[in-house]
Each structure stands twice: as C-alpha cells, then as structure tokens.
Amino acid sequence: MEIIEKIRTNKSRDNLTEIQKICLHKLQSSPLPNLKSELWRLSNKSKLSNFLDYSFNEKDSKFDIPYPKNSQSTIRLIIGENCQIKLIEKNYSIQQLSEDELQKYIKEQISYFDQNENWSDLLNLSLSCKNNILGLNINGSKIPPIEIFSHASSNSLNAKTLVIFLEKNCEVELLQVNLSEENSSLSQSTFFCLKENSSVNHGVVSYGENRSNLLNSLNVIQQNNSAYNLGSLHFKFNYARFEINIKQSAGNAKTNIKGMQITKKDEQISTYTKIEFNGPNGFLDQINKSLADDKSHAIFEGSIIVPKIAQRTNASQLSRNLLLSNFAQIDTKPQLEIIADDVKCKHGATISQLNEEELFYMRTRGITLTEASKLQLSSYFQEIISFIPISKDKWDLLDKLLNEN
Amino acid sequence: MVNENLVKDVVKEPYKYGFVTDIETEKIEKGLNEDIIKLISQKKEEPKFLLDFRLKAFKKWQKMKEPDWAALGYKKIDYQDIIYYSAPKQKEKISSLDEVDPKLLETFDKLGIPLTEQKKLTNVAVDAVFDSVSIATTFREELAEHGVIFCSISEAVKNHADLIEKYLGTVVPASDNYFAALNSAVFSDGSFVYIPKGVTCPMDLSSYFRINSGDSGQFERTLIIAEESSSVSYLEGCTAPMFDTNTLHAAVVELIVLDDASIKYSTVQNWYAGDEEGVGGIFNFVTKRGKCLGKRSKISWSQVETGSAITWKYPSCLLLGEESVGEFYSVALTNNLQQADTGTKMIHIGPKTKSTIVSKGISAGNSKNSYRGLVKMGTKATGSRNYSQCDSMLIGDQASANTFPYIKSQQPNSEIEHEASTCRISEDQLFYLQSRGIEFEEAVSMMVSGFCRDVFNQLPMEFAAEADKLLALKLEGSVG
Numbered sequence: 001m002e003i004i005e006k007i008r009t010n011k012s013r014d015n016l017t018e019i020q021k022i023c024l025h026k027l028q029s030s031p032l033p034n035l036k037s038e039l040w041r042l043s044n045k046s047k048l049s050n051f052l053d054y055s056f057n058e059k060d061s062k063f064d065i066p067y068p069k070n071s072q073s074t075i076r077l078i079i080g081e082n083c084q085i086k087l088i089e090k091n092y093s094i095q096q097l098s099e100d101e102l103q104k105y106i107k108e109q110i111s112y113f114d115q116n117e118n119w120s121d122l123l124n125l126s127l128s129c130k131n132n133i134l135g136l137n138i139n140g141s142k143i144p145p146i147e148i149f150s151h152a153s154s155n156s157l158n159a160k161t162l163v164i165f166l167e168k169n170c171e172v173e174l175l176q177v178n179l180s181e182e183n184s185s186l187s188q189s190t191f192f193c194l195k196e197n198s199s200v201n202h203g204v205v206s207y208g209e210n211r212s213n214l215l216n217s218l219n220v221i222q223q224n225n226s227a228y229n230l231g232s233l234h235f236k237f238n239y240a241r242f243e244i245n246i247k248q249s250a251g252n253a254k255t256n257i258k259g260m261q262i263t264k265k266d267e268q269i270s271t272y273t274k275i276e277f278n279g280p281n282g283f284l285d286q287i288n289k290s291l292a293d294d295k296s297h298a299i300f301e302g303s304i305i306v307p308k309i310a311q312r313t314n315a316s317q318l319s320r321n322l323l324l325s326n327f328a329q330i331d332t333k334p335q336l337e338i339i340a341d342d343v344k345c346k347h348g349a350t351i352s353q354l355n356e357e358e359l360f361y362m363r364t365r366g367i368t369l370t371e372a373s374k375l376q377l378s379s380y381f382q383e384i385i386s387f388i389p390i391s392k393d394k395w396d397l398l399d400k401l402l403n404e405n
Numbered sequence: 406m407v408n409e410n411l412v413k414d415v416v417k418e419p420y421k422y423g424f425v426t427d428i429e430t431e432k433i434e435k436g437l438n439e440d441i442i443k444l445i446s447q448k449k450e451e452p453k454f455l456l457d458f459r460l461k462a463f464k465k466w467q468k469m470k471e472p473d474w475a476a477l478g479y480k481k482i483d484y485q486d487i488i489y490y491s492a493p494k495q496k497e498k499i500s501s502l503d504e505v506d507p508k509l510l511e512t513f514d515k516l517g518i519p520l521t522e523q524k525k526l527t528n529v530a531v532d533a534v535f536d537s538v539s540i541a542t543t544f545r546e547e548l549a550e551h552g553v554i555f556c557s558i559s560e561a562v563k564n565h566a567d568l569i570e571k572y573l574g575t576v577v578p579a580s581d582n583y584f585a586a587l588n589s590a591v592f593s594d595g596s597f598v599y600i601p602k603g604v605t606c607p608m609d610l611s612s613y614f615r616i617n618s619g620d621s622g623q624f625e626r627t628l629i630i631a632e633e634s635s636s637v638s639y640l641e642g643c644t645a646p647m648f649d650t651n652t653l654h655a656a657v658v659e660l661i662v663l664d665d666a667s668i669k670y671s672t673v674q675n676w677y678a679g680d681e682e683g684v685g686g687i688f689n690f691v692t693k694r695g696k697c698l699g700k701r702s703k704i705s706w707s708q709v710e711t712g713s714a715i716t717w718k719y720p721s722c723l724l725l726g727e728e729s730v731g732e733f734y735s736v737a738l739t740n741n742l743q744q745a746d747t748g749t750k751m752i753h754i755g756p757k758t759k760s761t762i763v764s765k766g767i768s769a770g771n772s773k774n775s776y777r778g779l780v781k782m783g784t785k786a787t788g789s790r791n792y793s794q795c796d797s798m799l800i801g802d803q804a805s806a807n808t809f810p811y812i813k814s815q816q817p818n819s820e821i822e823h824e825a826s827t828c829r830i831s832e833d834q835l836f837y838l839q840s841r842g843i844e845f846e847e848a849v850s851m852m853v854s855g856f857c858r859d860v861f862n863q864l865p866m867e868f869a870a871e872a873d874k875l876l877a878l879k880l881e882g883s884v885g
Contacts, residue, residue: 333811335809336806341801342802348823
C-alpha cells in the first residue's frame with residue numbers, strides 16, 4: 001500500500017496546502033480505518049489494499065467525455081482541468097469559490113470528522129491538490145443543467161474533490177459522473193451545502209472498467225426548507241464504496257434518495273448512508289436497490305438518526321435486493337436510532353430473486369426466459385434510473401446495464 | 406395533548422418481588438480463579454469431564470474481552486468482587502418436599518410458585534432454583550412415568566452423566582462469547598429436561614429462578630433435549646430482591662431438537678430493574694440458543710422482558726434440519742433508566758427452513774431499548790424463508806428506540822423480508838377510547854396490550870395474563 005506508506009512517513013510532496021497538512025496529520029497516527037469496526041468489517045481487505053496500491057497521480061491526463069452534450073445549454077465541467085469558471089448571466093451565476101472560502105468551509109467540516117467514519121474524506125483531502133478541488137457557488141434561477149466529471153486514469157490513484165454551495169431559493173439539476181479507466185483507483189469526495197429554500201436534483205453515476213476501484217463520499221448539509229433529491233447508480237467496479245452522509249441541520253427539510261448498485265464477477269460494491277435529523281419536521285424517503293450476480297458481494301448499511309430535537313420526523317428506508325447467483329452474497333443492515341417520540345419511522349428490507357410467477361406468465365405469452373428476465377430487470381432498474389437527472393436519454397444507462405457484460 | 410400528570414398520579418406499585426428471604430446460606434469467598442472452580446465442582450461432586458469442561462472454559466474466558474458492541478452503557482463489572490457459589494443451608498439429602506426449609510417454600514409461595522402439594526393442582530411441573538442451587542422439582546414421578554426426565558442439572562450430572570457429556574456445550578460452546586465462557590466455568594445449577602422419542606410432555610415444565618443474595622451472581626445452565634417426534638412447552642420466570650448493588654446474571658440455555666420434535670420456550674423476565682434513579686438492578690447477560698438438528702424440527706422462543714437494569718440477550722435458532730422452523734416472539738419493555746439490547750439470530754443452514762421474528766419494543770422514561778437481530782441464509786438453504794417484523798413504541802421524549810437488523814444472504818433461492826416501524830401512542834386512538842368513557846390510563850394500557858398482542862398470543866395461558874398485568878404495572882407513571 002504505497003499511499004499509506006507515504007502518509008505514514010510523510011515523505012510525500014512539497015507545497016502541501018493547509019488542508020492537506022491537517023488531514024495528513026490526522027491520518028498519520030492510524031493511516032487505515034479500523035477494519036473490525038461496523039463500517040468497515042464487510043469491506044474486502046485485499047480489494048481495499050488493491051485500491052491503495054496504485055501510485056498517486058497528481059496531474060490529469062487528458063480524457064474525452066464519452067457522450068455528446070444533448071443540449072447546448074448544458075454546462076459541462078471536468079474536475080482537474082484548470083479552467084476558471086465565472087458564469088454570470090441575467091438570471092443566475094455560477095462562480096468558482098475563492099480559496100479562502102474553500103479552506104474555511106473544508107476546515108470546518110474536518111473539525112467534525114471521525115478518523116474511522118470519515119476516513120475516505122480524510123484520504124481524499126490529504127491527496128487532493130489545488131487543481132483537483134472544484135468549488136462552486138451557484139445562485140439565481142433558471143439555471144441550466146450542470147454535468148460534472150471526475151476521471152481516473154489507468155494504473156494510478158486519482159483524488160478529486162467537489163464543493164458546491166447552493167444559495168437561497170436556488171434550484172438546480174446536477175449530474176456527477178465518475179469514470180474510472182482500467183486498473184485505476186478514484187477517490188471522490190463531494191461536499192454540498194444547500195441553503196434555505198434551495199433544491200437540487202442530484203445524480204451520481206459511477207462506472208468503471210476492468211479492475212477499477214472507487215471510494216466515493218458524499219456529504220450534504222441541508223438548511224431549512226431545502227430539498228435534496230439524489231439518484232445514484234454504481235456499477236462495474238472491482239471495489240467501490242459509496243458513503244452518503246446527510247445532515248438536516250435544522251430539520252424542516254426534504255430528502256429523497258434512490259440508489260442502486262450492481263455487482264457482477266467478483267466485484268464488491270457497498271453503500272453506507274447516515275442521515276441525521278437535527279431539527280423537527282424532517283422528511284426522508286430512501287430506497288436502495290442491489291443486484292448481485294456471479295461471485296459478487298453487494299452491501300447496504302443505512303442508518304437514520306433521530307435525536308430528541310427532531311420531533312415529527314417522517315422517515316422511511318427500504319432496501320430491496322436481488323440475489324441472482326448461488327455464489328453471490330448480499331448483506332443489508334437498515335438501522336433506526338430514535339429518541340424523539342413524536343415520529344414516524346420505518347424501514348424494510350427484502351432479499352429474493354426474480355419473481356418466478358411473473359417470469360412464468362411472460363413465458364406463457366411466448367417471451368423467452370432471457371427476454372422475460374431482462375424485462376423484469378429493466379422495471380427493477382427503471383425506478384432508479386428515471387430518478388437520475390439529465391442522464392435520462394443520452395446516457396443509455398438501462399441499455400448499458402442490461403446488455404453489457 | 407396527553408395529560409402527563411394523569412398517569413403519574415396512578416398508584417405506583419413497588420416491585421412486589423423485592424423482598425429478601427432471611428435464610429442461612431453457605432457462600433464461598435469472593436473472586437474467580439481455578440481453585441474456586443475446583444471448589445464449586447467439588448461441592449457438586451462432579452465427574453472429571455465436567456471439571457475439565459469448566460477449567461477449559463475458564464482458560465478461554467481469561468483470554469476473552471468483554472463485548473462492547475451492544476448499545477449499552479454500564480459501569481465496569483469487577484469479576485473478582487462476585488461470589489460464585491451461594492446456597493441455602495439444607496439437610497444433606499432431601500427425599501421429599503416436606504424436608505425443604507419452610508422458609509424457602511414460603512419464599513416461593515410468596516412468589517406464587519406452586520411447590521407445595523396443595524398447589525400442584527395447577528398442572529405445571531416446577532424446578533425452583535434459589536441462588537446457586539435447585540431447591541425442588543415437582544411432579545417428577547408423574548413425568549418419569551412418561552419417560553420424561555426433569556430435574557436440576559446437578560442431579561442430571563450425577564444420574565444422567567452420559568446425556569450431559571454428549572450434549573453439554575454442543576449448542577453454545579464454551580468459547581462462544583465472553584458471558585457463555587464465564588457461565589461454562591462457574592455454572593452452579595439450572596434445569597435439565599429430556600423428552601424421549603415420541604412423547605408429548607403431559608404438562609408444561611417450568612423453572613423459576615430466584616436470586617436472593619446481593620453479592621453473589623447467578624449462573625444457571627439449562628439443557629433441553631427433545632428426541633424424535635417429541636414435544637414440550639417450557640416456561641421460565643425470574644425475580645430478585647431489591648438491592649442497591651448490581652447483581653450479575655449470566656445464564657446459558659441450550660436446546661436440541663431432533664426429527665419432527667418441537668420445543669416451545671417461554672420466558673417472563675422480571676428481575677429487579679433498579680430504582681428510578683438507576684441504582685441497583687440485575688445485569689442480565691444471557692446466551693440462549695437452540696439447534697434444530699432434525700428434519701421438520703421446531704423451536705419457538707417467546708419472551709417478555711420487563712426487568713433487569715441491563716439486558717443483553719439474543720435467543721437464537723440454528724436451523725440445520727430440512728424444513729426446520731425457528732420462531733421468535735418478543736416483547737421488551739424498558740422504563741426509567743433500564744437498557745435492553747435484545748433480539749435474535751436465525752441462521753438458516755438446511756434447505757426449506759423457515760423462520761419468523763416478531764419483536765415489539767416499548768421504551769418509556771429515560772430508557773434505551775434496542776432490537777438487534779441477524780438473519781442469515783447459508784449457501785445450502787434453498788427454498789428458505791424468513792419474515793421479520795420489529796415494532797417500537799416510544800413513550801415520552803427521553804426514551805430511545807433503536808433497530809439494528811443484520812441481514813445476510815448467500816442463497817438466491819431464498820426469501821428474506823424485514824420490516825420495522827417506530828411510532829408513539831396515537832393520540833387519535835387515545836382520544837377515541839377516552840371519548841367512549843375509558844379512563845386515560847386504561848386506554849394506554851389497552852393500546853400497549855394491543856401493540857403486543859401478536860406476541861402475547863404465543864405465550865402459554867398462565868403467562869399471557871400475567872404478562873399483560875406486568876406491562877401495565879411497569880408502565881405506570883411513565884406515560885406522558
């Protein structure tokens with residue numbers, strides 16, 4: 001684990017930013033997370049060490065976005081391409097955060113970090129250099145859709161960080177795409193701050209190639225009356241971990257999450273979510289779907305935390321899983337931790353295979369087993385895919401999921 | 406809004422089993438080491454294999470660490486400050502109940518346990534355990550006629566050593582967990598049940614555990630074996646006096662079920678829970694596990710957990726036999742400063758195995774009530790099914806309810822369904838009942854009882870009525 005060794009000996013690089021120094025310092029005493037802890041015990045140790053085996057790549061190699069823009073108005077940004085962003089139009093503005101603003105915000109976040117719980121972020125921030133941090137302030141109305149790309153090139157470990165401030169009363173559609181080339185590792189951390197009355201439809205699509213790895217961490221702070229909708233999809237990773245951390249800082253906010261992970265071969269993809277309600281009248285509707293085939297392993301752990309202050313919280317969480325092979329495995333653990341008494345919280349979890357009766361019905365109508373299975377799967381996928389903004393048509397996600405591999 | 410004071414005004418009935426029996430007891434010195442274990446074994450005149458079992462367990466225990474993963478907070482237990490053997494002084498051999506110290510009989514009388522002849526009419530055979538030893542077992546002759554063995558485990562060690570040697574520690578090995586290892590090293594008494602092939606036990610069997618001394622722990626061990634096509638219903642009750650100190654209770658229960666046999670194991674746990682300030686109370690760390698070895702075998706756990714300052718308990722089923730069935734029905738109520746981390750493990754190993762989990766948690770006062778369960782489908786568990794339902798009810802805004810279900814599947818041909826909900830007592834329903842002239846506290850009691858109905862229905866008759874009353878009693882003064 002080259003990276004860990006570097007962190008430990010601190011022989012890495014000169015010109016470290018203050019944030020990098022703080023994070024390195026935090027990591028030095030124990031550079032790896034506690035693999036026996038609840039958050040890491042199911043993680044495949046050799047895959048995690050494989051993630052850390054690549055040498056760190058600071059400079060980005062050029063890469064081509066595999067899909068054309070579907071409309072001219074869409075704004076496309078690539079993290080790492082050192083472009084100055086300053087879009088000031090009549091109705092809206094999208095501006096790069098100043099270094100001071102960035103530092104101040106990230107520093108504040110780090111102060112709450114727990115070495116184990118936020119290890120992915122600490123690693124990311126200790127590696128991400130100035131060029132690989134993109135900070136945006138979005139303000140105004142009628143904002144065109146935004147696409148943001150993170151990319152990992154072959155045989156290297158890449159770290160990308162995205163910070164977004166969404167100003168008051170602002171509405172935006174944002175699609176984040178994480179692409180990993182063969183034999184690569186990508187560490188992606190995203191920090192989202194939704195101010196009052198703002199709303200975002202956030203899509204996260206991550207897919208890799210042969211033997212690519214991903215550590216994707218998403219931290220969201222929601223202020224009063226904000227609405228955060230997340231549609232996410234992770235597939236084709238040797239090892240991927242998606243950590244979602246959402247805090248409704250004063251309650252009164254809405255969160256909708258629809259996520260999906262698909263594992264094949266010997267892949268391991270896991271999703272960990274932690275949703276905290278720090279005020280009354282919070283709302284959460286979450287569904288997470290997993291599909292595990294071949295010898296793969298899909299993991300979901302979701303916790304909902306409702307302290308005493310969060311009265312009248314209404315939260316529901318559902319984990320639906322399809323297990324398609326005798327050698328695959330699924331672990332799921334939805335959890336509720338509740339102290340407030342005037343709340344409605346529920347969770348559910350199911351693990352099964354494709355519905356045989358439905359398959360039989362279709363086959364009696366002359367549809368082949370393969371086609372019938374595909375039809376069933378497409379309806380299973382569609383619920384999530386239709387929730388991912390912008391991507392709907394051009395990304396052919398459904399087609400990718402059904403016909404590749 | 407619900408009137409908080411209304412219920413607080415309801416007469417607060419104290420823990421009615423909190424009395425101490427003043428009886429001469431034989432205690433060994435405090436502390437735990439190999440000599441103490443040898444002394445316990447010697448006092449019980451045990452064969453060598455059992456002493457070896459104990460010593461091996463002790464060695465393992467010394468290397469283990471007390472588990473800290475449960476959502477429980479309690480002050481560290483000093484294992485050297487506990488008396489590991491305490492027994493009421495009695496005549497050497499007791500041939501009939503008449504020779505039992507009347508004070509002991511009186512104690513169990515007070516607890517409502519029918520040991521004396523005139524009370525035997527209730528048709529439940531009882532094994533009464535007082536501190537570290539079994540005092541009496543009723544109905545033994547009647548049971549013997551059917552070939553059923555029901556006695557204390559110490560007697561079983563003497564009279565049925567072969568069965569003990571064959572089965573002890575096969576379901577819960579000594580190294581299973583910290584508390585099971587401790588129990589394996591120092592267990593003093595408990596019940597032993599053997600139901601021979603083809604026999605349906607003619608009456609319910611029951612154990613009653615009573616802790617009397619404040620400084621000794623209770624470490625009982627129960628072993629129940631149901632041979633092919635047999636069945637038994639077993640009841641367990643527990644109480645303890647009120648002490649300011651915390652008393653440790655670490656028990657192990659092992660069930661073994663062969664082809665077509667079934668065991669129904671019901672518990673009403675009412676150990677002293679400590680006072681409103683959280684002073685005193687029993688630390689209850691129990692390992693209960695059943696092995697469905699045979700085809701179509703069945704284990705059903707039902708429990709009503711209302712007592713103990715700390716509860717750490719996960720009655721589990723290992724479903725090995727084809728088409729074997731595991732069930733878990735639980736009501737856990739915590740009040741004041743009680744903490745409970747309880748649930749079950751259903752490990753599906755054999756094909757076509759089925760399990761059902763119904764757990765109801767009620768937390769009131771400043772208490773903490775967690776459900777923690779594991780459902781696992783092994784690679785060979787084709788056609789298996791699990792259904793789990795965990796509901797929590799919160800009473801008052803200081804109590805906490807947590808749900809931690811662990812679900813793991815390695816078999817595509819199986820189905821797992823889990824659902825959980827958390828809510829409070831519905832004000833609409835309360836209003837409805839009150840508008841029909843039902844008193845507030847009675848309405849709350851009715852709703853709690855309704856909430857727990859699925860579980861109470863699974864309890865044997867004697868327990869169901871008692872459980873209802875127990876819940877109402879425990880909740881008094883806590884509804885707001």
